[in-house]
Amino acid sequence: MSRARxxxxxxxAELLDDGTGRIRPELVPLAKHLLAMNNSKSGLSxxxxxxxxxxxxxxxxxxxxxxxxxxxxxxxxxLQPWRAAAHLRELLMACGVLPVVxxxxxxxxxxxxxHLASVADPEHAQLVRRFVTWEVLPRLRARADRKPLTPAxxxxxxxxxxxxxxxxxxPWPREPPDWNAPTTTCHGNSPTSYVNHNLKGPFEDNWQFIxxxxxxxxxxxxxxxxxxxxxxxxxxxxxxxSDPKKTTSFGLPTRTQASE
Numbered sequence: 001m002s003r004a005r006x007x008x009x010x011x012x013a014e015l016l017d018d019g020t021g022r023i024r025p026e027l028v029p030l031a032k033h034l035l036a037m038n039n040s041k042s043g044l045s046x047x048x049x050x051x052x053x054x055x056x057x058x059x060x061x062x063x064x065x066x067x068x069x070x071x072x073x074x075x076x077x078x079l080q081p082w083r084a085a086a087h088l089r090e091l092l093m094a095c096g097v098l099p100v101v102x103x104x105x106x107x108x109x110x111x112x113x114x115h116l117a118s119v120a121d122p123e124h125a126q127l128v129r130r131f132v133t134w135e136v137l138p139r140l141r142a143r144a145d146r147k148p149l150t151p152a153x154x155x156x157x158x159x160x161x162x163x164x165x166x167x168x169x170x171p172w173p174r175e176p177p178d179w180n181a182p183t184t185t186c187h188g189n190s191p192t193s194y195v196n197h198n199l200k201g202p203f204e205d206n207w208q209f210i211x212x213x214x215x216x217x218x219x220x221x222x223x224x225x226x227x228x229x230x231x232x233x234x235x236x237x238x239x240x241x242s243d244p245k246k247t248t249s250f251g252l253p254t255r256t257q258a259s260e
Contacts, residue, residue, distance in 0.1 A: 008040040008047075012034060017065050017066075024065050026071055027064060029097055047061070057084050057087075060085065060088055073089070073098055073099065076088070077109055086107075102141075103148075104144070104148075107154060108137075112128075116128060116129060
């Protein structure tokens, strides 16, 4: 065993000590996972970065060892500094100490915490929290069960892309409609939304995009009114490095399939 590896092992044992002179039993898999890394010097640098943050990973590990940080997914959500906390949580997931949660969901939930802290109106903050809990997160988790989420999916979720920071224009009604009123029997009607897809040229192939409209984008119209389902497609070709004086033409065969 190299000197750096021995030093790394000793420091991990000291930091993860639960007060009995041994590594906290629940954190033994984490210690083994960290010691399995190829470069122990990188591990030592990670414990105490040269830029000396207020709470380096070594401090977080020490608090974990003493039980000051609970071994739960939720405990890491508001932990600071958030980047070090997020990386440590990923390590705990990788070694089986914490259940695996999609990385984009972790990032989204932390964004929600920061966003709610900026909302001055408690009533509106409660609306946002409920909407995230009962509408946005279940859909993100369902998609993550099928395949890992991408940053684009996280950014395009209704709250992440459109939630206001004040109560002036909430993304859904403050109060439920009066269902006893004669004109409030409603059905869903999706308003116009915009989705962009970029194809980097040169490109010669078949292409297809599938776009999901989240439930948070739905508004309502009284019954007996026509529901319009329109799909407008626009294709733009950027000049790039080509000579704009030369003529370029292209064909655009399109096929639109819509269901209601």
